[in-house]
Amino acid sequence: MxxxxxxxxxxxxxxxxxxxxxxxxxxxxxxxxxxxxxxxxxxxxxxxxxxxxxxxxxxxxxxxxxxxxxxxxxxxxxxxxxxxxxxxxxxxxxxxxxxxxxxxxxxxxxxxxxxxxxxxxxxLGVPAVTAHRALTAGEDVERIAPGTMSGMTVLVAGGAGAVGTAATQLARWAGATVYSTVSSEEKAALAVAAGAHETINYRVADTAAEVQAMCPEGVDLVVEVALAQNVALDVAVLRNRGTIAYYADNGGSEATVPVRDTFAKNLRLQGLLLYTLGADLLEIAIADVNAAVDVGALQVGADFGxxxxxxxxxxxxxxxxxxxxxxxxxxxxxxxxx
Incomplete structure (x- = not known):
């Protein structure tokens, strides 16, 4: 072969x-x-x-x-x-x-x-399973299925990336409102095609102000690809008992966490890596991802971002x-x- x-x-x-x-x-x-x-x-x-x-x-x-x-x-x-x-x-x-x-x-x-x-x-494998873990990393959601994220708001950093689009599609299927940060109009169009309700171009906009205007009570979850760059922003826009689920070290391998602001909101910083996920979480992720595929909630191609x-x-x-x-x-x- x-x-x-x-x-x-x-x-x-x-x-x-x-x-x-x-x-x-x-x-x-x-x-x-x-x-x-x-x-x-x-x-x-x-x-x-x-x-x-x-x-x-x-x-x-x-x-x-x-x-x-x-x-x-x-x-x-x-x-x-x-x-x-x-x-x-x-x-x-x-x-x-x-x-x-x-x-x-x-x-x-x-x-x-x-x-x-x-x-x-x-x-599916790396992007979709990583996205599933990010969406279930907080204290509110254990499974991704229709209705499990109803009423929740998710901020996806890098909404046009592979994990970002998978997280957007899965969160929309589960009933969440999804905001995505992007760096260009092209990527904004892809994030919207994936299902984002709103996009924020972080190169030209005040991202924190934009998110806070759309969601004054704070978002429930941030799916983060660049913690070192964005941790202060994430803490600012999260609600009390919200979660930052971070899966990569884009933009830097060390992050400076605003300690008082973080504990004052009872926030959770949840790192995640597919290789050490464990058989129990992997089994759940595979089942939910396959259920989403079965009903067309997870798709690829330009029409889906x-x-x-x-x-x-x-x-x-x-x-x-x-x-x-x-x-x-x-x-x-x-x-x-x-």
């Missing part, structure tokens, strides 16, 4: 197209013939820093979608021909989704709902570069057709 791998950390030039033996699934595993693979910031960051575990060779990629083509001993619930999407495919493993086939334990394989495209399936950019497998390096350079929308590897 063809795969793209690297043997040492570094820039995208360390990636090579190679031929590998077809892997066989072991007990509790399935083999998936991949049609699409999602490319996320975590992929190029892992490649650049070598944070992949003790492996001589790594095929990157946490997200993907395709068709089960072999099942290992003891597998129940999956059969050859099943359409699936993957989550955490390369976490603690060397063979991710930048390949024609991958072998995964069954708890990382999810049935793709009828009618959902492989493009959507490959775009998520333009798609396809690269063939042999151009995985270019796909990594596109993500690192901040391409707007979702970057996918088009590995095969059904």
């Amino acid at each position: 063809r795969a793209v791998t690297y043997r040492e950390p570094g820039p995208s030039s360390v990636l090579s197209l190679v031929d590998l033996d077809l892997p066989e699934p072991g007990p509790g595993e399935v083999r998936v013939r991949l049609l699409r693979a999602g490319v996320n910031p975590t992929d190029w960051k892992f490649r650049a820093t070598g944070k992949n575990g003790p492996y001589d060779e790594v095929a990157p990629g946490q997200d993907g979608s395709g068709v089960v083509d072999a099942v290992g001993p003891g597998v129940v619930g999956f059969a050859e021909g099943d359409r699936v999407w993957l989550v955490l495919a390369q976490s603690g493993r060397w063979l991710g989704t930048a390949a024609e086939y991958t072998v995964q334990p069954v708890d990382r394989v999810v049935h793709l709902p009828v009618g959902a495209s492989y493009d959507l399936g490959a775009a 998520v333009p798609l950019h396809h690269f063939p497998l042999e151009q995985t390096a270019a796909a990594h570069d596109a993500v690192e350079q901040g391409t707007i929308g979702k970057v996918l590897l088009a590995i095969a057709e059904e």
Whole structure:
């Protein structure tokens, strides 16, 4: 089979197209013939820093979608021909989704709902599960479903990003009012397409004043991508007992927290990372995300705020570069057709 791998950390030039033996699934595993693979910031960051575990060779990629083509001993619930999407495919493993086939334990394989495209399936794992955790990080919401966020207000920082659009779509489905911060008119249009009720261009507007004017009582939750830059803003616009759910360190690796303002409001600062989420929260997130996909509440494509950019497998390096350079929308590897 063809795969793209690297043997040492570094820039995208360390990636090579190679031929590998077809892997066989072991007990509790399935083999998936991949049609699409999602490319996320975590992929190029892992490649650049070598944070992949003790492996001589790594095929990157946490997200993907395709068709089960072999099942290992003891597998129940999956059969050859099943359409699936993957989550955490390369976490603690060397063979991710930048390949024609991958072998995964069954708890990382999810049935793709009828009618959902492989493009959507490959775009779910990192962005949608991260967004789900962000929306459930406070004390108010345990599950994402219609009505679970009725009456709530969410501020999504970076509303045109992959996690931002997923959080917007899920929050709207659950009944929340969503405000998004953006940096351009183009990104504002994408955030609105994803479902944002209002957008604020933080480059030209007083974001705190804009949010406070729209929501004088304070927002319930901030989904934050740049805590170091925005923590003071977030504290200012949150209601008492609100939550900042932050999932990245864009704009700086250290944040200065306004201590008195934070404890005076009984605020919660909740960090989140998909890899350490735990089996219990991961199971809940997968179930809720799949329910949203099943009814069309999670979508990709420009009409839904998520333009798609396809690269063939042999151009995985270019796909990594596109993500690192901040391409707007979702970057996918088009590995095969059904």
